[in-house]
Amino acid sequence: MKQMSVRAVIMLVITSVFVAGLCILCMFYVTDGDDWALYPANTHIFNEGHVSKAGSITDRNGVVLSHSVDGVRKYNDDLLIRKSTLHAVGDLDGFISTGLHTSYLPQLVGFDSINGVYQFSGTGNNIKTTLDSSVCQVALEALGNRAGTVGVYNYKTGEIICMVSTPTYDINSQSDSKKAKDGEYKGVYINRFLSATYTPGSTFKIITAAAGIDTFEDIYDRVYTCKGGVEIDGEWISCMGNHGKTDIKEAVAYSCNAYFSQLAVDIGKDKMMEYAEKAGFNQEFYMDGIKAETSYFNVENTRNIDLAWAGMGQYTNMMNPLQYLTAVGAIANGGVPKKPYMVKSITAQNGLPLRQSIGQNGSRMISKDTADKVAELMSGAVQLSYGSWNFKGLDVCAKSGTAEVGEDKTPHAEFVGFVRNEELPLAFVVVVENGGTGRTVAGGVASKVLAAAKKSLVGE
Template sequence: MKSIAKRTFFCLILACFLLFGVLTFVIRYFLYADRWVSFTGSPHVYTNGRLDTGEILDRSGTVLYSSETKQAYAESQTVRRATLHLLGDRAGNIPARVLRAYASKLFGYDKLNGTAAMERSGGKLRLTVSAQVQAVAMQAMNGRKGTVGVYNYKTGEILCAFSGPTFDPLDPPDLETDNADGRYDGVYIYRFFHAAYTPGSIFKLTTLAAALDQLPGLREERFTCTGERIINGQRISCTKAHGEQSLRDALANSCNCAFSEIALRMGKDALSAQAEAERLTESIELDGITTSRGKFDLSDAADNDLASAAVGQYTDLVNPCQYMVFMGAIGGGGRAAEPYLVSGAESGGKQSYAAGTKETPRMLSDEAAATLKELMRHNVQKMYASVDIPGAEVCAKSGTAEVGSDANTATFAGFLDSEKYPLAFIVIVEEGGAGSSTCAPIARDVLQACINVLDGE
């Protein structure tokens, strides 16, 4: 009797383990099943690392990727190169994050019928980007390293997210032999989402967003620049003595003396709070992509460091996508739409996903946004008239970030003050010299291309 009781006890224990195992599996199945089927190695979805079914289209219906064709990627070599980082390469050095995130929506996979429910054709993923705009961005960048981003700050649609350098996924370079001149350095990095740059003077917009709320009457003040200031024995200098200026001319002149004075009066905490409101040191998640964090840390900053941080130097780093969203928030009166890349998915003729617009938290007050808009518009009229597009009211700020070497990072960011074309943008060119001369013409070409695409819709 004793041994039977013992056996019953062991059977009970075994049954408990079995039940626990089954429960764990069922729970995990419902939580993760779509990830299991759509992981890159899944034979149901991918063949030799290639998407086995479906199509990826740009906002105008241009096929960027199709399992129906032998080469899979777009027909045009220009489009293939211009959209490389969105779609990934065959070797997996550039991961196809967007595709992976939406695989289950694209293939009509469902949890009860599994992959048997998958349509072998007809799956479509629609992106918000325009292949035409991406191609214009690539041509304007002309082989230089950096990124060009444009998005609609009212809806969140990203029209352009170009990263250079790039290559044709059907003819990838061999980095052992083809990169002697460094032209492919960092080519696997999707710079728009996964890089962080020293911003230089575009960061004066962050400083001003904080100061306009902190220092009442700032808009009417005048600033005197003698060409340099010494703070804690360190020199903050301007390209020349700007003399006496209004606030808007101090921004147009990108006067480091005026902005260091503003930063010291305002103090560390207000500037740090503004960086936090802009989420500069956070990642944002969109369509399977997690953006890189920027950096803004004044914890050990002395006065000279604070002055340097306020003009986009010191240890400041911004992620291009994040800072573009801040530009959208200025254009949008303090808040913007969260950016996204996928507008919809269909499978078996039925819609399986449709994107919706989400708003960001408030990044600056509506008064500060209105004043910045006015100042940035003045900037373009006074300093970068060549970038202006009739009927589109370009508002912008340039930057030339010192990054330790002789070569500066050129930056240019802003938005269109336009109901019809509510576009925010950022252009960054590594080793690009001055932002106004290098990046402004790129921004003009790409914004014009965006307007042409929107007019055609």
């Protein structure tokens, strides 16, 4: 009897250990199953460590950006399309971590936790993006050999039409790929639209303007004097012009530093923090589940001089292009941002739809009334300063920025804004690193990209 109970105990222990082991295995299968199946040694999907058998990635018009042919991954034949969509599509080694080849690998190869990577066709799922490769191509040409980024999205639906990051390289060229690997193209694997932050410079004045409109009932009658600059806390902030008595309309149009530094001080720290955070600064941003770099704004415990610089987009301000595009889109969309996305649909090889994206609203940034007023100020800037002839046939609202990035360095040229035409509801952000003057350099890029978008989306 005693012997029996000892055996029973041993059996019980062994069974318990077995059951516990099974539970742990199941747990790891659920949490890490995709990592096992998607390990580069899995020859079912990978060839010499590279993605080989996977579904296609296309643009919004069905142009194939990347697909598998006989177990080999191929990119578009056109050099400019390949280079301009590389950061969206991704490389085959996973160096571009935010590219679809990496971030959507399970979906591309058709992995799920029930069937693993087994599919009847064995070729994964197809991803259709919202990108327009013809617009991306023009954006790349417009950026030329300068580092920077161009983002364009539909502020009513959230669809990303253009997302280009430079420097980029030709993935089909072995020597170009080697240069990228050897670090000859600095930061080439970074998608600047998602993973970079920039000093917003004067483009931030639209956020300060929104805070000013909501803080002062008499905002349009409020006048600050510009003497080619202004003194705050005993320090001189210089202006690009000598604007004299300036109201908010002139201040936005001519980007008066004296006006905005005094306005920011009068608005105060708390309200400036509130409006920056409503616009997405210090908040986490995602696109298709991919986390963007977080924008930064902090004027707590600062002196007036720092608050003044912050109100003009300098001081410690940093904006991420995806976040800032969303904020600008919110102004265009009556104060409510549409969340940007690039993955339009995922479809199995047999045509079965697995995912269809729809535009989602973010939380309200500003009231409709304030948004419309800021839009009007930005429209004034185009008419009085940037030149509406640069945006033929389009009602463009914009703000330029020439962001100081340190002494002896050419500033970043920036241009943000949107189109108010019903048939082309696009918002845009352009950054040309060390490009010089925002309105001419980045504005010039925006002009070309919007003309291409109009041609492709409206057909004229």
